Amino acid sequence: xxAPRVRIGRYNDLATRxxxxxxxxxxxxxxxxxxxxxRKRVFFDDILFVTLxxxxxxxxxxxxxxxxxxxxxxxxxxVINHQSDVALGFAxxxxxxxIAFFVRVMLQQDVITVYGRRSKAAMxxxxxxxxxxxKFEEITSLGRRAQARIAxxxxxxxxxxxxxxxxxxxxxxxxxxxx
Amino acid sequence: MExxxxxxxxxxxxxxxxxxxxxxxxxxxxxxxxxxxAAYCASCKNEELLDVRSGVALSGPLExxxxxxxxxxxxxxxxxxxxxxxxxxxxxIGVASGFRPDRMMGFQPLFFIPSVIMFIYEGVMIxxxxxxxxxxxxxxxxxxxxxxxxxxxxxxxxxxxRTVIGFVPCFGVLADYLPAFFSKDKTxxxxxxxxxxxxxxx
Amino acid sequence: MAPxxxxxxxxxxxxFCGSAFAIEGVVDGPLVCPRCSRQFEARxxxxxxxxxxxxxxxxxxxxxxxxxxxxxxxxxxxSCGRCGIFICALCELPVDGAHYCPACFDRLAQExxxxxARLRFRDYxxxxxxxxxxxxxxxxxxxxxxxxxxxxxxxxxxxxxEETGASTTGLVLSAIVGVIDVVLGALFxxxxxxxxxx
Numbered sequence: 063x064x065a066p067r068v069r070i071g072r073y074n075d076l077a078t079r080x081x082x083x084x085x086x087x088x089x090x091x092x093x094x095x096x097x098x099x100x101r102k103r104v105f106f107d108d109i110l111f112v113t114l115x116x117x118x119x120x121x122x123x124x125x126x127x128x129x130x131x132x133x134x135x136x137x138x139x140x141v142i143n144h145q146s147d148v149a150l151g152f153a154x155x156x157x158x159x160x161i162a163f164f165v166r167v168m169l170q171q172d173v174i175t176v177y178g179r180r181s182k183a184a185m186x187x188x189x190x191x192x193x194x195x196x197k198f199e200e201i202t203s204l205g206r207r208a209q210a211r212i213a214x215x216x217x218x219x220x221x222x223x224x225x226x227x228x229x230x231x232x233x234x235x236x237x238x239x240x241x
Numbered sequence: 242m243e244x245x246x247x248x249x250x251x252x253x254x255x256x257x258x259x260x261x262x263x264x265x266x267x268x269x270x271x272x273x274x275x276x277x278x279a280a281y282c283a284s285c286k287n288e289e290l291l292d293v294r295s296g297v298a299l300s301g302p303l304e305x306x307x308x309x310x311x312x313x314x315x316x317x318x319x320x321x322x323x324x325x326x327x328x329x330x331x332x333x334i335g336v337a338s339g340f341r342p343d344r345m346m347g348f349q350p351l352f353f354i355p356s357v358i359m360f361i362y363e364g365v366m367i368x369x370x371x372x373x374x375x376x377x378x379x380x381x382x383x384x385x386x387x388x389x390x391x392x393x394x395x396x397x398x399x400x401x402x403r404t405v406i407g408f409v410p411c412f413g414v415l416a417d418y419l420p421a422f423f424s425k426d427k428t429x430x431x432x433x434x435x436x437x438x439x440x441x442x443x
Numbered sequence: 444m445a446p447x448x449x450x451x452x453x454x455x456x457x458x459f460c461g462s463a464f465a466i467e468g469v470v471d472g473p474l475v476c477p478r479c480s481r482q483f484e485a486r487x488x489x490x491x492x493x494x495x496x497x498x499x500x501x502x503x504x505x506x507x508x509x510x511x512x513x514x515x516x517x518x519x520x521x522s523c524g525r526c527g528i529f530i531c532a533l534c535e536l537p538v539d540g541a542h543y544c545p546a547c548f549d550r551l552a553q554e555x556x557x558x559x560a561r562l563r564f565r566d567y568x569x570x571x572x573x574x575x576x577x578x579x580x581x582x583x584x585x586x587x588x589x590x591x592x593x594x595x596x597x598x599x600x601x602x603x604x605e606e607t608g609a610s611t612t613g614l615v616l617s618a619i620v621g622v623i624d625v626v627l628g629a630l631f632x633x634x635x636x637x638x639x640x641x
Contacts, residue, residue, distance in 0.1 A: 088295075
């Protein structure tokens with residue numbers, strides 16, 4: 063069975079739906095694409111760069127403003143035409159969009175992006191900002207620890223080979239092989 | 242400059258040499274390992290294994306784009322290019338004919354001009370980069386069946402085929418796109434003939 | 444010469460504008476993107492290049508390690524977890540805690556038996572909800588078959604829950620809607636036949 067993994071965040075976009083998990087060795091990104099899940103990983107010992115930034119998420123703001131604006135506009139037109147009860151319905155329908163708009167403007171979104179050598183993972187947080195900051199530091203330290211471990215293993219393996227003697231009949235390559 | 246090739250690690254071996262698939266350097270059979278049909282040297286073996294486990298291996302299956310995304314891309318193309326040009330075209334004809342319906346009918350043979358513009362737009366963009374604007378926005382791309390970029394006239398051939406099949410009233414578009422739902426590689430009829438696939442590209 | 448990849452991931456970049464970013468000499472802390480001038484917090488790591496996994500040339504003498512089954516010149520370091528042949532450091536493919544020879548790795552990866560190499564799954568959770576909803580909308584004719592299909596997807600989703608992270612609540616809800624589909628579909632078919640009899 064697969065290693066136990068913890069769901070740590072998600073990344074939803076115009077064309078993508080991604081759920082981000084954390085395992086012992088890697089950050090896993092499950093991209094849900096039309097009833098199929100495609101999985102990519104960024105291994106901790108492959109991480110090059112981790113960033114944390116705060117953004118508005120313009121696309122979301124524009125969409126919420128547009129939808130809320132249209133509904134409010136219809137409500138306003140109805141009020142002008144003395145149909146306040148129907149206008150109230152439209153205003154109520156507009157409210158979630160308006161609320162979402164203002165929540166996003168006030169809180170903004172914290173985004174952690176993990177850049178590996180061959181893949182990357184990103185996750186967005188609107189409310190759990192302290193969690194995002196903690197996760198950011200945690201991923202960094204896990205990455206550093208895994209990379210230090212690999213470096214130590216490499217050094218140990220190199221030391222082991224260097225200690226062995228090569229048989230005399232195997233010609234050594236010249237001191238400076240040109241590529 | 243040496244005339245004979247030799248393995249990078251074993252300078253005495255000169256036969257049976259092959260190139261590592263990733264770094265391209267020459268090695269003897271003792272220095273290469275075969276994974277999924279391709280040969281790798283010691284340094285590249287670990288990299289390839291990491292590629293496989295990270296989900297970015299080139300030798301793996303293509304990441305075929307979902308039909309929904311492809312449909313959305315075509316819709317976007319229509320919105321971006323088709324509608325503005327169609328409006329422009331109708332406006333021009335209107336002006337040229339003084340907005341008199343009887344005279345506008347005289348321009349009927351030119352009704353296909355927006356379609357021609359769509360055809361040229363798609364042909365040019367797909368040949369250049371495998372992506373139209375709609376495909377760029379939906380992050381998908383047209384590639385050959387093995388994953389490499391389109392070459393030669395494949396872009397134009399694909400667009401021509403799609404347009405021509407689409408001319409058949411009612412059934413053309415259906416016959417073209419129906420195979421995509423059932424085939425393993427989500428290939429439409431024009432994909433199958435030209436040998437292309439539409440993959441995710443982000 | 445790096446191999447071309449299908450996805451166009453080009454390495455670390457600015458998280459705002461996406462433009463490529465050279466990270467040599469960059470230190471931890473707040474950084475400003477040279478292109479879009481926006482600031483972000485960054486940490487730089489240095490993954491060690493997994494250099495030539497040290498090949499060991501077959502040692503002379505009978506007390507040396509046996510030779511690799513694939514490479515007569517290399518010393519065997521371990522044996523394959525599936526077929527047992529001796530393999531050298533070049534052949535051994537460590538995945539999921541076991542070591543395999545290249546042939547067994549290829550075979551297992553094809554079968555889908557290597558967990559870390561299985562990267563595509565059907566999302567039974569969303570399939571189940573989608574089919575359930577369609578079954579509800581078209582319950583007149585499709586209620587019965589789509590309801591049964593929903594149960595099948597819920598079952599498969601339940602089994603694969605650990606792998607694919609399908610939410611239990613979602614599956615349960617889809618199952619409930621599936622029941623409604625089957626009931627409605629059966630009722631319609633029933634009433635259709637009853638109507639014909641009269």
